[in-house]
Structures are given as C-alpha cells and as structure tokens.
Amino acid sequence: MSSLDTSPTEGRPERLTAHEARQRLEHERNARLTQLRALDEAGREAADQVTAAQKDAVQRVLAEIEAAFARVHDGSYGTCAGCSRPVPAERLEILPYTRFCVACRRHGA
Numbered sequence: 001m002s003s004l005d006t007s008p009t010e011g012r013p014e015r016l017t018a019h020e021a022r023q024r025l026e027h028e029r030n031a032r033l034t035q036l037r038a039l040d041e042a043g044r045e046a047a048d049q050v051t052a053a054q055k056d057a058v059q060r061v062l063a064e065i066e067a068a069f070a071r072v073h074d075g076s077y078g079t080c081a082g083c084s085r086p087v088p089a090e091r092l093e094i095l096p097y098t099r100f101c102v103a104c105r106r107h108g109a
Contacts, residue, residue, distance in 0.1 A: 016092050021072050024096035029065045032058050061097070068097040080104050 016024070039055045071077035080087050082104030091098060098105070 015078055015086060016089055016096075018072055018077070021077055021092070021096065022069070024093070025065055025068050025072070028096055029062065032062050032065065036062070064097045064099075067099075071099075082107075 036055060036058045039051055039058065042051055068077060071079075078087050078089075078092060079085070080101040081099040083101065085101060087098060087101050091102060
C-alpha cells in the first residue's frame with residue numbers, strides 16, 4: 001500500500017489517493033492562475049505595491065503547488081517535511097500543497 005492509498009478510519013480516508021491529490025492540486029493551481037490573470041488585469045489599470053505583493057504571494061503558492069505535484073510523483077506527498085509523519089487528510093483537503101502537519105507548522109518548521 002502506497003502512502004497515498006486510503007484506508008477507512010471511522011468512515012473517512014486516512015490518506016488521499018494520488019488521483020485525489022492531483023485533482024486537488026489542479027484545482028488549486030487553476031484558482032491561483034485565475035487570480036494571477038485578474039491581478040495582471042488590475043495591474044494594467046493601477047500598478048501599485050499592493051497588486052505587486054498580491055502577485056508575488058500567488059506566484060509563491062503556485063511554486064508550492066508545483067512542488068506538491070513533484071511530491072506526488074516521487075511518493076513523498078502527504079508526509080510532513082518536519083516530523084516525517086503523515087499529514088492528516090483533513091489538512092490536505094484544506095491546503096493540498098502543504099508540506100507540514102499543523103504541529104510542525106505551528107513550531108516554525
């Protein structure tokens with residue numbers, strides 16, 4: 001069983017399948033690309049620091065999403081980069097490109 005396979009725990013999967021992970025990441029990537037296009041349009045009308053900061057933030061998230069696709073490919077997706085434990089499926093549902101569990105993120109990992 002790969003680290004992305006699901007095993008029912010109280011009716012909820014413990015881990016996302018690779019297919020589910022890819023779907024969530026595709027959705028996040030498409031949403032961020034849409035944001036970036038909207039910011040580009042807004043930037044043409046008013047090139048200001050706020051728009052530039054928003055674009056930078058969206059581009060950072062896109063880079064994190066691409067890195068998550070690489071983790072799906074190499075089999076490390078869903079494993080916390082801080083403690084090496086599985087990232088809960090609930091967290092991955094909310095933030096599919098995260099590299100950390102809540103505890104490690106909270107402690108600055």
